[in-house]
Amino acid sequence: MTGASRQPPQFRAVVDGVTVDAYAHQDGTPIAGLTRDDFMLRDNGIIQRIDAVGTTDSAHVIVGLDVSRSVDGESFAQMRAAVQMLSEQLTPADRSSLLTFGNRVRILQRAASPGNVTPVLERVVPNGSTVLHDALVTGTVLARADSRPAVFLILTDGQDTGSWSTASAALEALRYGHVVVYPVGAGLPDVPVASVDSEYMRERTWLAPQPGDTLRLLQSVAEISGGQFLRVNRGEPLASVFRGIMAQYRQRYLITFTPTMPAGPGWHRLDVSLRNRPGTVVAREGYVARAQ
């Protein structure tokens, strides 16, 4: 046996430029006017040279709406109005996608120019179960239907009742994807957030979420993707919540870097912070580099 054959196999990772969608703020107030010199980015602990910093002036905005049986007529009317308002807020440089999830995931609009979405939503009748995990997977995939930076607003009032994807599979898809997710929980019960080690979050088969599991899932979705989990009570105006999300998203920076070698395949943890100034940066937890 030669010395070379005893060495473990070497895999080169396929990574070109990596773009990280980051939100810099100080005590909740966005910090504007930052340049690449203001950011420090570590890939698996190694400081990287930032190639460029851009803005999110144009975006692919994906909206996912829970249209299961639990959504009553009044809530759905409010949902429709909020989505229409959001659509009106977008510019011609943006693209929008719209999906619903009840018994099934249905894509009502795919990376289209912003326009009137009310007619298409008026044909939707809330009914059936809640395939929340499958909707998360679909939204993650749909983000790639357009090359613009993607933001995914997903609104749910309940828990998964029968997706093919498990909670862990949905989170794994997010790690592979590149979309900032803002989960909005409407009227979710006020219970302690479950552990990340709960059976629901861990098992490779479908298990019904227990109290606190859905909160944990939605929080994890936001943490992994660099978004934010928001809770609204029944009756609270959704339109202002959506408006707030978009206002925050427009303040984000697109940080691009080319990983310095060696960049092995697999999970790369990212840490983004500010140099020489106070503030916090919220960004996705990492990315997956594929083996060549």
Add this chain to the structure above:
Amino acid sequence: MARVSLKTKAFRFETLVQGDNMGVPMLSANCEPDERACRDVRDRRAFLASCAAAVLMPWPQPAHAAQQGTPINWERAVDAYLDGNLPLAARVVETPPDALRAQADDTFTRWVAQASPPKAVPGVADDSADLPTSRPAGAQVRRATVRRLQGSAALAVEVMLPLSTMGGRDADLRALETIALAALDHAARFESPDLVPHDPRGRRLEDIRHTLAHFRARWHVAFLQVLVNEHRRRDALAVAGRIKLPPGDTAALAEMRFLRGLLEEAVVRFNPPVRRSSVALDSLSVPAPSSAMLSVGRRFDVAGDWFRQALAARPDHREARLHLGRLELERGRYANAVDMLAPLEVPTVDPTSRGLACLFTAESHVRNGSPDLARRAFEQASAIGAVRQSALIALALMAVQEGQFADATTLTRAFDVDGGSADDTADAWTAYVSGRRDNHAAVLDLMREVLWP
């Protein structure tokens, strides 16, 4: 005198029933003044009736179709059911639950009174020679009564089955459960030697009693299905423990074992078990499930044992095979799972079982590190409407993990809606994990077979 009294009472009662249900729309009585609320209640009850009718449809339809718009009372519903007019019978759920319960209770009292020997009244001459029990006609009356009481229990469980899969139907379900259990209690009286109903087949007394008990046992198997749908583990265990099937009834035995497995599997997925309200079963004490402390995997094994026993009783039980195959996959015995599921992946098997079998086989290959075999099986599943969405999501997940986002995006095009006309029924996997079975008719057919002739 007693007979006259009975007849008079019966006549009066019948008049009241007609007045309450035929002349006055029952739904109006329960409506709020608000017109919209009235319409909602009417729509909901009509919806329930249509749902119930949908599951009843597999029985051959009679020539006389259900008449729309006419409320139906319990007696008429039962007679329609026994006559094979299922759409009409199912409309019984248009009546509000409390009214339905009261109506059925009165009806049972009247039926039983008509078929029972009168009590001797002191000072009144014994004219028993003229009573129904001592006349040849008495046995005929009892025959009709037994048939109607069994029909009542059967109709209730037929309607409960679809309702129990919907959620939010507790009031209707509790009313029907009470009615069915009362009907069975009344019917049990006719197992007494002095109240034997006429048997058109001319069987011996022992055989007659055996047949009556057989209906009760098979009804309970059907009722077990309702309890499983509602995840009422405690009640289901109590009912299962009381079912005494006659030796040789392997079909019902297989169903009962299958339902036990289904219950255990659902309990694992919905851990901790959901405690639901019970009507007549609350008094039955059942030990806490010992499996509650076991790991998910070990508890799947408990369910798997029941499916294995169902297959031992009936090797051609498709759903038991499907669930056992799934549980072999859950336990990491991938080759066993693939072997177990293979007989279901042929065109002669119903699309739901076939589709789920393909999905589970594909998942076994994924976990066993054979992506090409997995992809092929998922693609096979994606051609079957019942599981298409799950198969496409699974393929998209595989594509994402391989970094093939363009392929994943293309797969999601199947979810695009054009004009809102896309199918919105739940994927078969969603029904599977909820613990609901595909073939409700299996337990209903068994029950119908032993209805009193």
